[in-house]
Amino acid sequence: MTERPSTEPKIRQFGADAGTENRIEHDERAVDRESLEYDVVTTPVLVIGAGAAGARVAIELAESGLEPLVIGKRGHGDAHTTWAAGGVNAALGSLDDEDDWTIHAADTLNEGHHLNDPAAVELTTKHMPDRIRELEEWGTPFDRTDDGKINQRYFGAQSYRRTCFVGDRTGEAMLETLIERAQELEVSYRENVMITRLLSDGERVSGAVGFDMESGQGLLFRSNHVVLAAGGFSAVFDRHSSRDDENNGDAQALALEAGAGLLDLEFVQFHPTGMVGERYGEEWDGRLVTEAVRGEGGQLYNTDDERFMEQYSPDQMELDARDVVARAIAREIEEGRGTENGGVYLDISHRDPNYVRDRLPRMVERFESLGVDITEEPIEVAPTAHYTMGGVDVDFRTGETGVDGLYAVGETVAGVHGANRLGGNSLAETVAIGKLVGKHVADVLEDDDTDPDVTDDQRVVAEREFQALESLAGADGDVGPTELLADLRELLWNHAGILRNEDELREGLAKLDALRARTADLDVDDDRTSKSFEYAVDLSFSLTVAETMLRMALERTESRGAHHRTDYPEIDEEWRVNLVVSVEDGELSIRRRGVGEPSPPVQDALEEGYELDYHHLE
Structure with a gap:
């Protein structure tokens, strides 16, 4: 066998001259198998992602008598679900008995500006009371009313109080419950694993390739059924509510490369209230201040001491849709009524201090550690990239992606939330749809899926990926992946943030090409357990998602929900279509697809015109 020459690490890309590759470039020459060491793991179902969505899929599979394997990038229980603090929606009617699932669906469709998949919305809202x-x-300690019912609070743009909660740690409590249930069922779990490629010929998936982040060991997972539940891509923006090492677009890039389509990536939710200000420090910049603060009566003020939401939304005030409140804050800052740190003030000190401590214990604790008593003084906030409505295009009844054997669920996918997500619906989607996907996979599993063989062709593809990772590790250039990721986040914040236009988007694409060219000069640790190596792989995913998002934002020439074009500031009914992107002949191809219509009961709820009246809180 000829000696393999050294190769510079490169980032695959889409485009006329790029061929079919889009992330870390592979050396297509023969692989020296004797130099590669890796473990092979076979499983009937591989679940990639260990948050609420992945856990609920695995629970359903286990309850059906199957033995799935769940893998996560972090330690067991350390998933982004824990950061969803404020609550989870279900039309229980604990406080407002007029509420029902059809009104929940109508609120979701209205908040999504009717780009949602109506069937997905109805599946979620109809199933949530049972979930x-x-x-x-199973043991989730939901807060209770005086008469023992599950308590519910207002969240933005909800017609009734339907957000169930565990103080302000709802996501954490839900995930703890799901993990305990999975452990009771003896679901297998492997932590600190990063997937870098799905084994797919574009028609069918046959597993995944990655590495153990603690040992650096290569891993080949062989499975005929793979469920992507690895989150979204909000961390590609400069100010975001995620940790820097998660929500980098892994799942979306993996699915696109495997042959699946992506839907509506232009819709990124900028949460109105992220932390901002020198007193908090860089570590806390962009971290979420839960919507529960406003749901419990928190008020927004500018530096002129004006409660400015009276001008933008006199009826719904601080509890209007997230996109409305975020743009209002951005405008206040842009017009000079923001703080020196580029924020506004969120104040809940008018509420009884004991009430605030009871309902918002984590927020009180966090800010006390930073020298701020939120029961006595306001906190400084500004919009932050928080959630991605766009993602993998799926059939929500089954989780199918169009690539045989590949499924997706949770923030990985698009459809439930449309152009803007209703607060409290992210956690709802994970468990409502997660159960359905798990049931479908269990139903279609065949006997020969239990312990699938590893073919020579599958080994060759996997070994080429291992070889690419080997060439990436120890790359001796002049620019580190952390620097490029920071530049990418700044680029997207400046050119595809809350307010967008054609010139800025085109300039962003040009800068993206220049940034991608710099990846040929990467400097990466040769230790595959290092953050440097992890961030280099993250960079490859993020570049793919960034280009796709910019192109889709440029394509949609209207303003709708979280996508606001200053050069096309109005909603255009001709644009009530979804955008679907796929790879055709090595290039990104974008097409339009019509949106379905809701069922008659939900249409009736829409025509009734239910709407939150903020002043019920006063």
Whole structure:
């Protein structure tokens, strides 16, 4: 066998001259198998992602008598689900007995500006009361009313109080419950694993390739059924509510490369209230201040001491849709009524201090550690990239992606939330749809899926990926992946942030090309357990997602929900279509697809015109 020459690490890309590759470039020459060491793991179902969505899929599979394997990038229980603090939606009617699932669906469609998949919305809202009662039965300690019902609070743009909560640690409590249930069922779990490629010929998936982040060992997972539940891509923006090493677009890039389509990536939710200000420090910049603060009566003020939401939304005030409140804050800052740190003030000190401590214990604790008593003084906030409505295009009844054997669920996918997500619906989607996907996979599993063979062709593809990772590790250039990721985040914040236009988007694409060219000069640690190596792989995913998002934002020439074009500031009914992107002949191809219509009961709820009245809180 000829000696393999050294190769510079490169980032694959889409485009006329790019061929079919889009992330770390592979050396297509023969692989020296004797130099590669890796473990092979076979499983009937591989679940990539260990948050609420992945856990709920695995629970359903285990309850069906199957033995799935769940893998996560972090330690067991350390998933982004824990950062969803404020609550989870279900039309229980604990406080407002007029509420029902059809009104929940209508609120979701209205908040999504009717780009949602109506079937996905109805599946979520119809099933959520049962999913909440299931979580309650499994031990989630939901807050209670005086008469013992599961308590519910207002969240933005909800017609009734339907957000169930565990103080302000709801996501953490839900995930703890799901993990305990999975452990009772003896679901296998492997932590600190990063997937870098799905084994796919574009028609069918046959597993995944990655490495153990603690040992650096290569891993080949052989499975005929792979479920992507690895989150979204909000961390590609400069100010974001995620940790820097998660929500980098892994799942979306993996799916696109495997042959699946992506839907509506232009829709990124900028949460109105992220932390901002020198007193908090860089570590806390962009971290979420839960919507529960406003749901419990928190008020927004500018530096002129004006409660400015009276001008933008006199009826719904601080609890209007997230995109509305975020743009209002951005405008206040842009017009000179923001703080020196580029924020505004969120104040809940008018509420009883004991009430605030009871309902918002984590927020009180966090800010006390930073020298701020939120029961006595306001906190400084500004919009932050928080959630991605766009993602993998799926059939929500099954989780199918169009690539045989590949499924997706949770923030990885698009469809439930449309152009803007209703607060409290992210956690709802994970468990409502997660159960359905798990059931479908269990139903279609065949006997020969239990312990699938590893073919020579599959080994060759996997070994080429290992070889690419080997060439990436120890790359001796002049620019580190952390620097490039920071530049990418700044680029997207400046050119595809809350307010967008054609010139800025085109300039962003040009800068993206220049940034991608710099990856040929990467400097990466040769230790595959290092953050440097992890961030280099993250960079490859993020570049793919960034280009796709910019191109889709440029394509949609209207303003709708979280996508606001200053050069096309109005909603255009001709644009009530979804955008679907796929790879055709090595290039990104974008097409339009019509949106379905809701069922008659939900249409009736829409025509009734239910709407939150903020002043019920006063």
